[in-house]
Amino acid sequence: MNQRAIGYGLALAAGMAYGLNAVLIRQTVSAFGAPLVGSSIALAMGVVSLGLLAWITRGGVSEGKRLPRRAIVFLLISGLGSAIGVGSNFVALSLAPVVVVSPITATNPLITILLSRLFLQRSERVNLRVVLGGCLVVGGIGVITLSR
Amino acid sequence: MLGVVAALCAALGWGASAILARLGLDGVSPALGTLISLVSSFAVTLVVALIVQPEGFAQLSVSTVLWFALIGLVNFPIGRQLNFQAIKRIGPARAAPLFGTSTLFAMLIAVLFTDEEVTVPLVAGSLMVVTGIILVVREQK
Numbered sequence: 001m002n003q004r005a006i007g008y009g010l011a012l013a014a015g016m017a018y019g020l021n022a023v024l025i026r027q028t029v030s031a032f033g034a035p036l037v038g039s040s041i042a043l044a045m046g047v048v049s050l051g052l053l054a055w056i057t058r059g060g061v062s063e064g065k066r067l068p069r070r071a072i073v074f075l076l077i078s079g080l081g082s083a084i085g086v087g088s089n090f091v092a093l094s095l096a097p098v099v100v101v102s103p104i105t106a107t108n109p110l111i112t113i114l115l116s117r118l119f120l121q122r123s124e125r126v127n128l129r130v131v132l133g134g135c136l137v138v139g140g141i142g143v144i145t146l147s148r
Numbered sequence: 149m150l151g152v153v154a155a156l157c158a159a160l161g162w163g164a165s166a167i168l169a170r171l172g173l174d175g176v177s178p179a180l181g182t183l184i185s186l187v188s189s190f191a192v193t194l195v196v197a198l199i200v201q202p203e204g205f206a207q208l209s210v211s212t213v214l215w216f217a218l219i220g221l222v223n224f225p226i227g228r229q230l231n232f233q234a235i236k237r238i239g240p241a242r243a244a245p246l247f248g249t250s251t252l253f254a255m256l257i258a259v260l261f262t263d264e265e266v267t268v269p270l271v272a273g274s275l276m277v278v279t280g281i282i283l284v285v286r287e288q289k
Contacts, residue, residue, distance in 0.1 A: 007237030008285050010230050011246035017227035019253025021219055023261075028215045034204025036197035041208075041216035043190035046224025050183040053225065067176060074172030075181050079188025081165030086189075087196055088158035096151025104155035106251065109244035111163025116241035119167055124239040133283030137245040140276030144255055147269030 035090050102145040109134050166240035166247075169232055178232035185232075186224055245284050252277045 029035050085108075092101045113134045117126045165185075173181045197204065234243040252274055259266055 003237050007234050007243070008246065011234035011238065011243040012249065012281075014227055014230035014234055014243075015247050015249035016253045017222055017230060018247065018250035019255075020257060021223045021227060022250060022254040023257050024215070024219050024222065028212070028219065032204075032207070032212050034197070034201040034207065036193060036201050037204035037208070038212075038216045038219070040190065040194045040197045041213055042220030042223060043186060043193055045217040045220030046186045046228070047183065047190050049221060049225045050179065050186060050229075054180060054183060067180070071172045071174060071176045071181075072184060074168050075176070075184040076188040078165045078168035078172055079185035079190075080192055081161045081168055082185065083161075083189040083192035083196075085158045085161030085165065086193065088154045088161055092151050092154035092158055094151075095154060101151060101155045101158075102251075104152065105158045105162070106248065108159040108162040109248045111159055112166045112244035113241045115163060115167045116170075116239065120170060120239065120241070124170075124241055126241045129283050130241055130245075133280040133285075134241075134245045136276050136280030136283060137248045138280075140273040140278075140280060141248055141251045143269050143273035143276060144251055145273075147267055147273065 036087065039086055103142040106141040106145065107138050110138055163244070166231075166235060166244055170235050170240045173232060173236045178229055178236050182224065182229045182232050186228065242284055245280055249277055249281065 025038075029038060032038060085105075089101070089105055092105070113126055113131060116124050169181065169185065172184075176184075231243070231247060234246070255270060255274075259270075
């Protein structure tokens with residue numbers, strides 16, 4: 001099985017994990033009124049479990065000693081971007097209804113496609129098919145969200 | 149208006165995060181890349197939570213902590229690592245639309261295990277999502 005097919009399978013599996021997570025979060029946060037506190041706990045669990053995994057396998061520890069600084073900076077900023085996404089989503093949902101916020105936040109794949117076109121031209125080819133596919137996915141999510 | 153701006157910031161934050169992850173994963177394993185990005189996310193989120201919702205920490209119960217810990221296990225060692233593994237293989241532009249299926253999967257899980265009903269918009273939206281995925285996955289080289 002080629003790397004491309006594996007990559008698509010992994011992306012769909014990530015979507016499934018995030019979808020399951022959305023259901024878990026909805027059940028938990030509705031009973032607990034501090035989503036950012038909950039996010040902190042969830043993130044702490046993520047750091048601890050992945051840190052343990054890296055330490056147990058030793059691979060992460062030895063790799064960590066040879067990491068290029070550029071990679072570390074990009075990954076740290078990537079984490080900051082995710083945190084901004086979560087925090088901004090929380091702020092948005094506290095100020096506007098879900099039917100307004102969710103379709104807007106769901107456009108993030110299109111933003112990724114646009115930024116890929118701007119910053120990853122050498123390593124990633126973005127063609128009309130990918131753009132149309134992204135638009136259909138975002139449109140479908142909008143239809144599902146607005147119907148609730 | 150402020151809510152719309154915040155929602156746009158959220159979309160931009162998540163969208164940019166995927167690009168930055170791709171740039172950072174050159175020569176780095178997705179597992180270690182996930183850990184590094186998580187450390188950053190955790191630090192920022194904890195500081196903001198301590199500033200904005202400090203009373204929330206006092207309201208935590210054992211069961212609540214365990215539920216959020218489960219959410220963390222599903223979302224990060226599993227979800228974000230699958231995310232980074234996919235980005236490293238197919239790039240963020242092709243992976244991001246497939247991550248967007250999380251809304252579809254959430255609805256399907258809700259239909260199967262809770263009281264959510266199958267509606268025409270749900271079916272129509274699902275068809276659009278699946279068609280979009282097929283377009284992305286089956287693009288010609």
